[in-house]
Amino acid sequence: MTLSPAEPRCEAVAVVFGRVAETGSTSEIMRSVGSETKVIDLNGKTVLPGFIDTHVHLDDFGLTLRTVNMEGVTSVADVRRLLSERVSHTPRGDWVLGRGWNENVLKEKRLLTRWDIDEVSPDNPLYLHHFSCHATLLNSRGLEASGIDRHTKPPAGGWIDVDESGEPTGFLRSNARFMAPVGLNGVRPRPNLGTLREALLVGVNEAVKYGLTSIHVPSADRDEIKVTQELAAEGMLPLRVTLLPKVELLDHALKLGIGSGLGDEWLGIGAVKIFSDGSLIARTAAVKESFDGEPENEGILNDPGVFSRQILEANRAGMQVSVHAVGDRAIEAVLAAYEAALRDTPREDHRHRIEHGSLFPRGLRDWARRLGVVVSTQPELVTRNGDGFQASLGDRRMRYTYPIKSLLEEGIIVSGSSDCPLTYPNPLKGIWSATTRTSENTGEIITAGERVTIDQAIRMYTINAAMVSFDEKRKGTIERGKLADFTVLSADPYEVSPEEILNIRVEMTIVGGKVV
Ligand SMILES: [Zn+2]
Structure with missing residues (x-):
């Protein structure tokens, strides 16, 4: 498929110096094959213009591939299991980063809070990037390391979620997520x-x-x-x-x-x-x-x-x-x-x-x-x-x-x-x-x-x-x-x-x- 109006489909393509030199039928193109030509036979597979x-x-993509992958995780118990596994391999006190948790996929159907995850990581601050990439969850250690408590005001363009008693739940929306010293999207520390x-x-x-x-x-x-x-x-x-x-x-x-x-x-x-x-x-x-x-x-x-x-x-x-x-x-x-x-x-x-x-x-x-x-x-x-x-x-x-x-x-x-x-x-x-x-x-x-x-x-x-x-x-x-x-x-x-x-x-x- 060429997507070219003049010739929407062709059988073969000749390439010279990284550019398309000719398109046409296989027999036409094969005529220009010389001893130095490399021929790739695609056996009738479909070729599209490159995506x-x-x-x-x-940068976020490459760095994200190294964090705990919580995409598709369906229960709070599984979230805990994944995290404790990574925490056990992480030096005490170091941040552990995770990504991709989604409350719509969790069978509990609610946002996670720090109380869900505190137990599995008492000594390591956690930063768990929400699947929206515009919010994050910190555990209690993480909030502490970010200087956030019940008296903290959110920055402009951000929210710190709190429970009925005014305690931060650990969920930070939009610009509030930048209060943590680490983070994904606009990865910190750089x-x-x-x-x-x-x-x-x-x-x-x-x-x-x-x-x-x-x-x-x-x-x-x-x-x-x-x-x-x-x-x-x-x-x-x-x-x-x-x-x-x-x-x-x-x-x-x-x-x-x-x-x-x-x-x-x-x-x-x-x-x-x-x-x-x-x-x-x-x-x-x-x-x-x-x-x-x-x-x-x-x-x-x-x-x-x-x-x-x-x-x-x-x-x-x-x-x-x-x-x-x-x-x-x-x-x-x-x-x-x-x-x-x-x-x-x-x-x-x-x-x-x-x-x-x-x-x-x-x-x-x-x-x-x-x-x-x-x-x-x-x-x-x-x-x-x-x-x-x-x-x-x-x-x-x-x-x-x-x-x-x-x-x-x-x-x-x-x-x-x-x-x-x-x-x-x-x-x-x-x-x-x-x-x-x-x-x-x-x-x-x-x-x-x-x-x-x-x-x-x-x-x-x-x-x-x-x-x-x-x-x-x-x-x-x-x-x-x-x-x-x-x-x-x-x-x-x-x-x-x-x-x-x-x-x-x-x-x-x-x-x-x-x-x-
Ligand atoms: Zn973007």
Whole structure:
């Protein structure tokens, strides 16, 4: 499958110097085989343009793979068992980090508290990252080590959950999780460069197993940029990376005159990454109407004065901008900021991005389309947590929660991504989620009208993803002159039923003509 309108399917591809030289029938292509040519016979397997994931936190991913994995754990007893195992191998007093626990999967169906876990770790502080990645649970030792007690005030944009008597339960939401001296996402303490290098290598080598040939890395800081650059220079990157520098680096980039697009085909600078709100799962996204069951909670909107100015400056300098915006109130504020910036400095083809775009009603979609905004979103969150969204948003708002089909059919470019490590960087899973929207917990279909076709889903992870970083001239389809990046699958996703997509295996990942 080439995804090229001129020749949607072909049998064989010739690659010269890492680029596609020719596509056609096997007999045509075999004519140009010489004594030096390496021939790979795929025995009729399906080849797609290489998958691209437009939102992978690479440092978090690599570092997260080293923490206690509590994904899919179904009881408090199992949580305890996993933790005591790791604690027993950890020096007394050292932090133990875990990840991925999910109260919807626990048979107890409630948030964990420190009293659930204190017993298994009396001497080691625990930091257990909630599956939303926007909240965490500490045990009593952990709270102590973070200086949190019943008198502690939460920071702006954060909450410390308390019980009826006012005692902290250990659950810290949004910015409150940064009160701990350790943490995941924006990993603290920042690892030294050696550990970071190991983590990035683990991350990229894991990503290619899922057929990824390019990834976008949001919120890259100086160290991540530096180490990724070293890996690229040493030829150690098995896939292509677009770095989205965090906004704190904007001033430096502007002083250096660095803009989006700088780099080569292996490593490039993309949009500058800005945050406007929190997360739907942790109920901290900025919503226009409060969350169901929490009449006081309309989420958290970062200061629009601050991010609007950043957007204005970046737009003036000709940079692409990418803003994390989940709730409808956040999306509205970001679109207003984009409009103001583009009025100040009009640009023909800016492709400013909205990351996530989760609660996206019709009026805001129309506005986004008029402005030429593109959206990088995560279909897997629908199947992973659609039931949770239903509980926080109710039926009416669910109709425009991750409205992927509407966005696409109304003419907005939408790319697929994992927000890894929030979900695994597995495009086939994302494609399955986007086409089925079937809850992984209940099997119910979540907003059937927003299921996309297989072709739309595959485009989200190929050509659309390429467009989101201005790479459509060299990535996203299999065409003469483009980079020879291919994902080889065990079956043709266009031929199987959507339910069967999960049974398809990635047989091979080819980047620049080389099997990685
Ligand atoms: Zn993210």
